Amino acid sequence: MNHLAILPLLFLLSGAILAVLAGTLNKNAPQVVAITATASALIASMLGLRTVTQNGPISYELGGWPPPIGIEYTLDTLSAFMLVIVTFIGMLIAIYPARIAFDHVVRRNVPVYPLTLLLLAGLTGVMSSGDLFHLFVFLEIFAIATYGLVALGGDRGVFASFRYLLFGTIGSGLYLLGVGFLYFSTGTLNMADMAQILPEMAGSTTILGALGLITTGLGLKMALFPLHIWLPDAHSFSPPGVAALLAAVQVKAGAYALLRILFDVFGPAYTGSAGLPVAQLLAWFGMAGIVYGSVLATRQSDVKRLLAYSTVAQLGYIGVGIGMGSRLALIGAVLHVLNHALMKSALFLVAGGIIQRTGLKEIARFAGLGKRMVPTMSGFAIAALSMVGIPPLAGFWSKFYLIWAAVDENNWAVALVIVSSSMITLVYFLRMFETIFVRDASEAIVANAKIASPTVIGTVWALCTAIIVVGIANVAIVRNFVGPIADSLIG
Amino acid sequence: MIDLFLDRYIYLFVLTLLAIGLYAVLAKTDLMKKLIGLTIFSTATFLFFIEGSLKEDGTVPIIDSRGSDPTLYVDPVPHLLILTAIVVGVGILGVGLALLVRIYRAHGTFDEGIIVSHMNDEDPHGVPHYPGGHP
Amino acid sequence: MIGAYPSVVVRVTAAIVAPFIFLFGMYIIIHGHYGPGGGFAGGVFAAVGVVLPRLTLDDTVSYKIFPAAVGPIAGACGLIIFLATGIAPMFFGGSFLDYGALENAFMDAARARYLGILVVEIGVGVTVFGAMVMIFDMLAGKEPA
Amino acid sequence: MIIAIDLLFLVLLIATALLALHAKDLITAVALLTVYSLITSLLFAGLLAVDVALVEAALGAGLTGLLFILAILATTRHSSERAPRRTRISVIAIVGSFLGVMLFASIDLPDRGATDSPARRGIATYFLANSLDDTNTPNVVTSLLADYRSADTLGETFVILTAALSATVVLARRLGDDHPTGTIAPITPAKEGDA
Numbered sequence: 001m002n003h004l005a006i007l008p009l010l011f012l013l014s015g016a017i018l019a020v021l022a023g024t025l026n027k028n029a030p031q032v033v034a035i036t037a038t039a040s041a042l043i044a045s046m047l048g049l050r051t052v053t054q055n056g057p058i059s060y061e062l063g064g065w066p067p068p069i070g071i072e073y074t075l076d077t078l079s080a081f082m083l084v085i086v087t088f089i090g091m092l093i094a095i096y097p098a099r100i101a102f103d104h105v106v107r108r109n110v111p112v113y114p115l116t117l118l119l120l121a122g123l124t125g126v127m128s129s130g131d132l133f134h135l136f137v138f139l140e141i142f143a144i145a146t147y148g149l150v151a152l153g154g155d156r157g158v159f160a161s162f163r164y165l166l167f168g169t170i171g172s173g174l175y176l177l178g179v180g181f182l183y184f185s186t187g188t189l190n191m192a193d194m195a196q197i198l199p200e201m202a203g204s205t206t207i208l209g210a211l212g213l214i215t216t217g218l219g220l221k222m223a224l225f226p227l228h229i230w231l232p233d234a235h236s237f238s239p240p241g242v243a244a245l246l247a248a249v250q251v252k253a254g255a256y257a258l259l260r261i262l263f264d265v266f267g268p269a270y271t272g273s274a275g276l277p278v279a280q281l282l283a284w285f286g287m288a289g290i291v292y293g294s295v296l297a298t299r300q301s302d303v304k305r306l307l308a309y310s311t312v313a314q315l316g317y318i319g320v321g322i323g324m325g326s327r328l329a330l331i332g333a334v335l336h337v338l339n340h341a342l343m344k345s346a347l348f349l350v351a352g353g354i355i356q357r358t359g360l361k362e363i364a365r366f367a368g369l370g371k372r373m374v375p376t377m378s379g380f381a382i383a384a385l386s387m388v389g390i391p392p393l394a395g396f397w398s399k400f401y402l403i404w405a406a407v408d409e410n411n412w413a414v415a416l417v418i419v420s421s422s423m424i425t426l427v428y429f430l431r432m433f434e435t436i437f438v439r440d441a442s443e444a445i446v447a448n449a450k451i452a453s454p455t456v457i458g459t460v461w462a463l464c465t466a467i468i469v470v471g472i473a474n475v476a477i478v479r480n481f482v483g484p485i486a487d488s489l490i491g
Numbered sequence: 492m493i494d495l496f497l498d499r500y501i502y503l504f505v506l507t508l509l510a511i512g513l514y515a516v517l518a519k520t521d522l523m524k525k526l527i528g529l530t531i532f533s534t535a536t537f538l539f540f541i542e543g544s545l546k547e548d549g550t551v552p553i554i555d556s557r558g559s560d561p562t563l564y565v566d567p568v569p570h571l572l573i574l575t576a577i578v579v580g581v582g583i584l585g586v587g588l589a590l591l592v593r594i595y596r597a598h599g600t601f602d603e604g605i606i607v608s609h610m611n612d613e614d615p616h617g618v619p620h621y622p623g624g625h626p
Numbered sequence: 627m628i629g630a631y632p633s634v635v636v637r638v639t640a641a642i643v644a645p646f647i648f649l650f651g652m653y654i655i656i657h658g659h660y661g662p663g664g665g666f667a668g669g670v671f672a673a674v675g676v677v678l679p680r681l682t683l684d685d686t687v688s689y690k691i692f693p694a695a696v697g698p699i700a701g702a703c704g705l706i707i708f709l710a711t712g713i714a715p716m717f718f719g720g721s722f723l724d725y726g727a728l729e730n731a732f733m734d735a736a737r738a739r740y741l742g743i744l745v746v747e748i749g750v751g752v753t754v755f756g757a758m759v760m761i762f763d764m765l766a767g768k769e770p771a
Numbered sequence: 772m773i774i775a776i777d778l779l780f781l782v783l784l785i786a787t788a789l790l791a792l793h794a795k796d797l798i799t800a801v802a803l804l805t806v807y808s809l810i811t812s813l814l815f816a817g818l819l820a821v822d823v824a825l826v827e828a829a830l831g832a833g834l835t836g837l838l839f840i841l842a843i844l845a846t847t848r849h850s851s852e853r854a855p856r857r858t859r860i861s862v863i864a865i866v867g868s869f870l871g872v873m874l875f876a877s878i879d880l881p882d883r884g885a886t887d888s889p890a891r892r893g894i895a896t897y898f899l900a901n902s903l904d905d906t907n908t909p910n911v912v913t914s915l916l917a918d919y920r921s922a923d924t925l926g927e928t929f930v931i932l933t934a935a936l937s938a939t940v941v942l943a944r945r946l947g948d949d950h951p952t953g954t955i956a957p958i959t960p961a962k963e964g965d966a
Contacts, residue, residue, distance in 0.1 A: 006722050013929065014709060020702040020936070024695065062922045064715075064724030068894050071922045110943045111698070111936045118933045125926065133572055137926035140579045141933055147586050148937025155597040156610060158941065162590040166516055169529055169583055173536055176576060180536075181876050183568070184543050187893015209876020499877070500774075504781040506873055508788060510866050515792050517862045521852040523797055523843070527804055531788045534811050534831065541820045546891065551819050553661065554902060554909040561891075561899035565819045567911040568895050571920060573823050574912070575927045578666055578754070581830045581838075582934030585761040588842040589938040592765065595846035602851035654825075658913040662821040665917075665928075670829040677837070698939075701932045708925055723921045726905075740907040743917040746924070750917075753928045757935035758834060764935075764942045765841040 004051055005060035005075040005128060007044040008083055011037050012090075012121035019114040030113035031098055037117055038091035041124070045083035052080045053480060059130070067130070068193045074130035078334070078485045082127045082256050085341050088466075089248045090120040092345070092459045093241050100352040100456070101241025102152050112152070119145035119245065126253045132179045132265070133189050135257060136172065139221065143168045146234075146250060153237040160233035167230045171220030178213035181206050191265050202269040211270055214261060215278055222254025224282070224319050225289030228312045232296075235308035240352030243304060247311045248345035252337050255318050259333070262322065263489045271325075283323025287417045289316030294424040302361050303351050306428065307344065310387070313421060314340045317402060320414055324405055330486035331478060332401030338470065339386070339394040346383035346463035350376055353452035353460065358445050363432055368441025372449040377436060379460040384429040386467045389422050394470040397478075501542045508535035522594065522601040526587050533580045537573045544569035630684040640682040648675030655751035659743065665750025672751065673758035680766065694763045700756025707749030711742055777817065784810050797848045801839040808832035822912045 015037025022029035052058060057076035061067065075083075093101060093116065102112045122142025129135045147168070150161040183189055185206050186197045201207055216227070223231040231251070235243050262271050262278065271278050293313025300306040314336070321333025353376040354360060354369065370377045386395035399418055406414035441447040451457070470477060512535060515528025549565035557563055591601070598606045631637055651672030658664030679688040712723040720727025725742025726735040733741070784807060791803035808831035815824035881888040898911050898919060908914040916924050 003716060003722070010709075010713070010722070013705075013925075016929075016932075017702045017705050017709070020698055020932075024699065061721055062723050063918060063920075064721050064726055065919055069897050069919060071920055111939060115933065115936050115940060118929065118936070121929070122933075133575075134920075134923055134926065137575060137579070137923055137930065140583070141926060141930050144582055144586055144930060144933045144937055147583075147590070148933075148940040151590060151593065151937075151941045155593070158590055158593045158597070159606060159610070161941075162522065162587065162594060165583065165587050165590065166525060166529060170513070170516060170532070173533055176536055177539065177873075180540050180543065180569075180572075181880065183572075183893075184888070184890050185879075185881060187889040187891070187895065189568075189894070205878040206876045206880045209872050212872050213876070501777070501781065502877060502880075504785065506870060507785055509873070510870055511785070511788050511792070513869055514862065514866050517865060518859060519792065519852060521850045523846075524792060524800070524850060524852055527791055527800055527839075530804060530835065531791070531807065534808060537823070537827070538811060538814065541815050541818050541823060543890070544820060545818050549819065551821050552899065552911040553821075554899075554911065559900045559903055561896040564899050564911070566890055566895045567898055567915055568890075568893075570820045570823050570912045571915045571923070573820070574666060574826055574916065575923055577823070577826050577830055578927050579930050581835060582757075582931050584835060585765075585838055585934050586937045586941065588838055589761075589764060589941040592842055592845050593941055600851050601847070602853070604853075605851075658917075659908045659910055661910060662825045662912075664822065664913055665924075667822075667825045667829045670826075670834055674829075674833065697935070701935055705928060705932060708928060712921070712925065723925070725918065736905060736907045739905060739914075739918055743906060743908060743913060746917040746921060747913070750924060750928050754931055757931045760935035761838065761938050762841065764938045765838060765845065767845065767942075 002051070002058045002060065004044060004048040005058045005073045006062075008041040008048070008087060009121060009124045009128060011041040011044060012087075012117050012124055015041075016114045016117035016121060019117055020111055023111055023114065030111070031094065034094040034113040034117055035091065038087055038094045038120065041120070042084070042087040042091050045080060045087050048075055049077070049080040049084055049481070052077050053484070068188050068190045071134050072130040072190055072192070073128045074192070075128060076488060077481060078256075078260070078489070079127045081334070081481050081485060082252070082337070083124060085252070085338055086120060086123045086127065086249045089245065089341055089345050090116070092349070092462060093245050095455055096241050096349060096352070096459050097356070097453060097455050098241075100356045101239060102149070103154075103239030112149070115145045115148050116245070118142075119149065119250065123249055123253045127256055130191050131189050132182065132191060132194070132261075136176055136179065139172055139175070139253070139257070142250060142253060143172065143221070146246065149242045150234050150238040150246075152239050152242060156233070157237040157239075160230070160237045164230040164234045167220055167227075171217045171227075173217070174213045174220070175217030178210040178217065181210035181213070185210075191260070195265050195267060198266060199269045207266075207270065211266055211278060215258065215282075218254050218258045218261070220254075222251055222258060222319075223312065223315055224254075225285045225292060225312065225316060228289065228293075228315070231312060232305065232308045235311060236302065236305040240304070240348050240355060243307070244345040244348035244352075247307065247348060248341040251311070251315060252318075252341065255315070255322070255333075255337060259322055259489065263325075263491075267491070279323045279325050281323070282319050283414070286316040286319025286321075286323055287414060289313060289319060290417050290421045292316075294421040298424060298428045301363060303354070303363050303366075304348070304361060306363070307347050307351065310425070311340075311344060313425075314344070317398065317418070320418075321402055321405070324409065324411065324414070325490075326405050326409060327486045327490055328401055328405035328408060330489055331482050332398050332405055334482050334485050335401060335474075335478070336398035339398050339467075342463050342467050342470065343383045343386050343395055346379060346460055346467065347387070349456065349460050349463070350380040350383070353456040356452055356456060357449045360445070363435060365443060365446070366432070366436050367439035367443075368436075368446050369449065370437035372441065372446060373451050375457045376452045376460060379457075379464045380436070381433070382464045382467060384432070386471070388426045388429055392468070392471050394467045394474070396471065397474045401478075502539070505535050505539045505542065508532075508538070520603050522591055522603060522606075524601075525603075526584070526591065529587070530580070530584060533576070537576060540569040540573045540576075631682040636682055640678050644675050644678045646675075647678065648672050651675055651751070651755070655747055656744070658747050659740070665747040666754055668747075669751040669754025670758060672755045673762070676755075676759055677762050680762070685768075689768070692759070694759075694768050697756050697760035697763060701753050701760060702756075704749045704751065704753030704756060707752065708746055711745045711749065777814070780810050780814055780817075784814075795850050795852070797843050797850050798840065800850070801836055801843065804839070805832050805836040808835060822910070 019030040125138030297309035386393035512532025552567040654663040655668030715727040
């Protein structure tokens with residue numbers, strides 16, 4: 001019995017409880033607990049990733065009951081890979097100063113760190129679960145934690161959170177109905193077990209209906225293009241640390257669950273040409289999302305809102321990758337999950353650093369910041385260039401694989417959309433570069449800005465180092481981790 | 492046709508309730524009414540599961556003196572799933588109500604249209620963040 | 627409505643009934659093995675036993691019996707009970723939550739599972755109780771100081 | 772299961788749902804919603820799901836109503852619902868397509884009452900046959916809840932704690948927050964003519 005499949009989750013859950021209790025004693029103790037818990041979870045998931053790549057997937061029987069009866073946790077390369085991303089970003093957010101991460105003066109009984117840990121634990125549970133209903137429970141844990149954290153962003157944040165609550169709950173309701181149809185048709189809830197039963201029932205309208213409901217429900221969680229309505233408000237009005245967490249890892253949990261269920265549970269008998277054209281729809285919606293998000297991002301004046309619309313576009317890339325479904329496309333999609341997590345959290349943390357020293361959010365007023373806050377803004381430059389897709393950086397590679405996959409399939413529309421979206425991204429970041437680095441400071445608050453605090457610079461540069469390393473070591477990452485993930489998804 | 496209705500009549504009622512709840516969440520302008528609609532929607536989901544757990548000649552899934560023959564009892568698995576879902580639903584409701592209290596403190600109304608126009612008025616850039624206030 | 631209720635009949639009745647509701651909640655938590663019930667329903671009943679005095683009696687009385695700060699602590703303690711029960715078997719060669727691995731000379735696996743279920747139900751009941759009182763206190767505007 | 776009583780309950784469910792959504796006075800709406808949950812709980816009991824019926828009665832009908840009323844006391848009891856300026860075609864389309872999917876899915880839905888349906892032959896048989904031997908627990912729902920699928924229950928318990936913490940974060944007094952908390956207004960009588 002290899003406990004590595006469950007250790008990250010256990011560290012985060014126990015950390016959340018300890019943080020609640022620590023919060024009643026001392027106002028700074030919860031952050032210490034959070035850093036310790038996320039760091040332990042990061043170490044455990046890295047060990048898990050190493051074990052899995054060497055010895056193959058781990059199947060963990062909770063309660064000692066063999067899979068179809070009990071709940072199974074499966075740690076394979078994909079979930080271990082995602083766990084490393086989640087816990088790494090989570091640890092950086094825990095280190096980031098609470099005052100800006102949560103836009104909140106730390107008080108004893110306002111449990112932001114327990115909620116952050118529960119959010120991370122929910123994501124971890126979604127990514128390790130091998131059971132359809134168990135996945136639903138963890139979807140709800142991270143969703144409810146998100147509603148609370150988004151509401152930290154003042155009155156607008158509260159309203160955005162309420163809307164998100166309505167959409168999120170409808171989404172999980174649809175998912176639950178889909179799971180119900182699957183259970184009543186197959187008599188099991190275990191993913192692997194169901195994957196063996198489902199191909200025999202190809203053509204059943206109940207299964208197709210369940211597929212539609214589950215895809216829509218998870219699409220709402222992942223904010224795939226037509227279902228993204230809640231995302232821009234929730235991400236731009238929440239405090240910087242929360243926004244980084246949401247954009248980097250929270251929406252990815254929906255993407256992960258979709259990937260897992262479409263490929264590992266339903267399989268080609270349903271998603272292929274014979275069944276529901278879910279894959280084609282995902283690709284088309286993904287493309288529409290890329291165009292929509294990129295265009296709207298250019299029209300934003302608020303930096304966090306720009307980043308939120310850019311997230312809509314980046315999720316479109318992942319949707320396109322899942323939709324095309326070839327080996328290269330899946331490599332692109334999974335790689336993009338990693339890259340986007342690093343780049344977008346770096347950008348949000350930079351935005352937090354700017355807010356820490358100047359309180360500014362409108363891009364037009366950033367003039368001259370590049371000369372005042374050199375370490376932070378150089379980190380911004382690296383993350384932004386990676387977003388555009390400048391070669392040695394991480395962001396280049398996922399786009400490269402997606403375009404390669406598109407050309408491989410003669411799907412020129414996808415290639416065209418990705419290239420043009422990168423051009424638009426280049427335009428709006430160049431405009432920001434011009435404001436930040438070229439112009440002189442026009443406002444006193446900028447001219448007097450000090451460099452950001454050490455933890456801000458440290459976390460931003462940790463992410464930028466990761467962006468550079470992932471970019472340079474890309475071949476090794478694809479060969480060792482992402483390639484095997486795509487192979488196992490295709491089957 | 493009548494047979495089909497007799498077999499599936501609870502399902503049809505559940506569908507009606509789901510539709511009522513979904514319509515209320517999307518179309519009502521009062522936020523409290525949206526939350527009530529959400530409760531109706533999720534309760535209807537529970538009914539769908541429990542309706543499916545019923546079995547001819549089955550009884551309550553508490554093993555009694557008649558022994559452990561599975562055909563004697565109704566399906567307990569949907570019961571467990573719905574127990575979980577009910578608790579989750581109440582949790583979401585608690586958070587939703589807390590959010591509503593905060594919204595009311597800030598805006599003095601539950602009317603979505605008025606709240607949206609408040610927010611657009613406050614916006615320094617004049618960019619409407621909530622076009623049309625839908626849904 | 628919140629705080630002392632004008633009618634003395636209501637106040638006295640609530641004060642008399644509330645402890646019994648609390649007791650009934652505990653009974654339901656423990657009785658889950660043999661009949662309908664268990665941690666969730668029982669925890670809610672116990673919470674109602676605390677909430678009823680808050681609705682009808684004076685705040686100084688109801689919050690003295692059960693301070694608002696106890697909510698989060700009860701919520702966390704219940705989960706500690708649950709997690710500890712789950713983690714303990716991992717030291718005896720079982721997997722997480724595998725109470726059957728706790729069997730020893732004094733009890734067989736089924737007995738260990740029976741007791742495990744009982745402890746877990748108690749943990750669930752305590753957490754549900756604490757969380758419900760917390761949500762009530764927040765909505766009633768009585769946050770723990 | 773007596774079909775006539777079932778039908779009566781189901782019709783009542785739809786009536787209370789519609790009335791709860793229509794009522795101008797929010798306290799009335801919440802009272803109707805509680806009736807709705809209570810009828811659901813009775814239906815659960817009629818469908819032999821006693822554990823679910825108990826929890827639905829305690830949580831759905833009891834606590835939900837209490838929380839709604841608390842929130843209404845802290846805010847307003849008058850619904851601000853306006854007649855929509857126009858029927859939104861998009862909403863009709865969404866609800867319609869949802870109904871379409873649900874009806875489409877029900878075409879091949881196995882007859883769930885029958886003894887040979889897939890759910891009958893699935894994992895449920897194991898639990899019913901072995902619960903007493905494995906765990907000494909006659910109530911199969913309890914042994915499922917706290918043993919076979921105890922990880923679900925662990926998650927669910929964390930959900931409820933998460934919800935309580937989220938509500939705390941939402942409502943806690945924050946520095947720089949001008950709005951005082953804990954302002955619970957006394958109940959004002961509903962205006963004449965309100966539903």
